[in-house]
Amino acid sequence: MSLHPSLQSYADAWTHSVDAISELVSPLVEGEWNRRTPCPGWSVRDLVSHVIGLDCEMLGDPRPIHTLPRDLFHVTNEHQRYMEMQVDVRRHHTAPEMTSELEYTIIRRNRQLRNESRQPDAKVRGPLGTEITLEQAMRRRAFDVWVHEQDLRVALGVPGNLDSPGAHIVRDKLLGALPKVVAKDAGAPANSAVVFDIHGPLEFLRTVRVDADGRGSIDGAPSLGPAATLSLDWETYFRLACGRVSADAVSDRIKTEGDPELTTAILRNFAVTP
The missing domain is CATH 1.20.120.450 (dinb family like domain)
Incomplete structure (x- = not known):
């Protein structure tokens, strides 16, 4: 075998x-x-x-x-x-x-x-x-x-x-943590959506949707009226999610639209690794 x-x-x-x-x-x-x-x-x-x-x-x-x-x-x-x-x-x-x-x-x-x-x-x-x-x-x-x-x-x-086989595994694992970051940790309102637009060596767009009960889910479809949109490059994304940098340190590499309190809360809770 x-x-x-x-x-x-x-x-x-x-x-x-x-x-x-x-x-x-x-x-x-x-x-x-x-x-x-x-x-x-x-x-x-x-x-x-x-x-x-x-x-x-x-x-x-x-x-x-x-x-x-x-x-x-x-x-x-x-x-x-x-x-x-x-x-x-x-x-x-x-x-x-x-x-x-x-x-x-x-x-x-x-x-x-x-x-x-x-x-x-x-x-x-x-x-x-x-x-x-x-x-x-x-x-x-x-x-x-x-x-x-x-x-x-x-x-x-x-x-x-930055686009090697390991990068794809890291991307998928980090994306799996996003619904909790948005819905629970950042407290996004019920029946809202937050869009993440990532560019660079790995490009992807994901939408985290929060249902009426406050539960989050993620998919690849865009949202027509998101509560917030965050656009950043892949390197900044994983370094934030892995706790390597703070949002303040890379603020020039992050573009946000929508509810500023929500985007601030998301970025404050973005790190998901131990």
């Missing part, structure tokens, strides 16, 4: 992004591994450590036994402490140690994917001791690795792959 067809797109996206990460960091000299990234408190080394650590967990490796320092200002909750463990344990690793472990982890994961015969609904280990399906785990890895590839590109000044 081989990888289930419904999992192939996630495997392809992960492979594309992780190979790009390897190409980005392989030529870096020691000092460049300390460059700041858009992730609070994380350097280039830390981001690569995170990628390595979570893929090792996908391989079934035991988590490191390690005590975190108490002065990590960016670690404020249990989820962040969980993620930080794989990062902090590698903070003193050299550039050659980092690149060799990344390359070895990629080799092991590619072998695992080639031999993967489990069904998409098979249960696997998730963060904080939870159980999730294999499909959820692979979707998360494809999402996570593409976003961190983009973090590294920002830190290193090497833009690219």
Whole structure:
């Protein structure tokens, strides 16, 4: 048996992004591994450590036994402490140690994917001791690795792959969160619609509709009389949704029409990643 067809797109996206990460960091000299990234408190080394650590967990490796320092200002909750463990344990690793472990982890994961015969609904280990399906785990890895590839590109000044396989998975996952952002978090009025017009490497138009009971749904049909319209480029969209920038910091890249209080509330609640 081989990888289930419904999992192939996630495997392809992960492979594309992780190979790009390897190409980005392989030529870096020691000092460049300390460059700041858009992730609070994380350097280039830390981001690569995170990628390595979570893929090792996908391989079934035991988590490191390690005590975190108490002065990590960016670690404020249990989820962040969980993620930080794989990062902090590698903070003193050299550039050659980092690149060799990344390359070895990629080799092991590619072998695992080639031999993967489990069904998409098979249960696997998730963060904080939870159980999730294999499909959820692979979707998360494809999402996570593409976003961190983009973090590294920002830190290193090497833009690219904004329309790669991982970008499409990230787009779909972020769009799935929009109804809650608009209807619940931003409190859009009942029987209203909000249009998102996205341009750039990935172009799409989506309408979030709020029904009479305040429930949100999303579709690709335009609305003739939306309560608000937000127009922005794809890079700004995902960086906002992933909490990499604030709306104020990129206000010159966002065009809004309609109810200003509603658009402000939407942008204030736009970040949906942990």
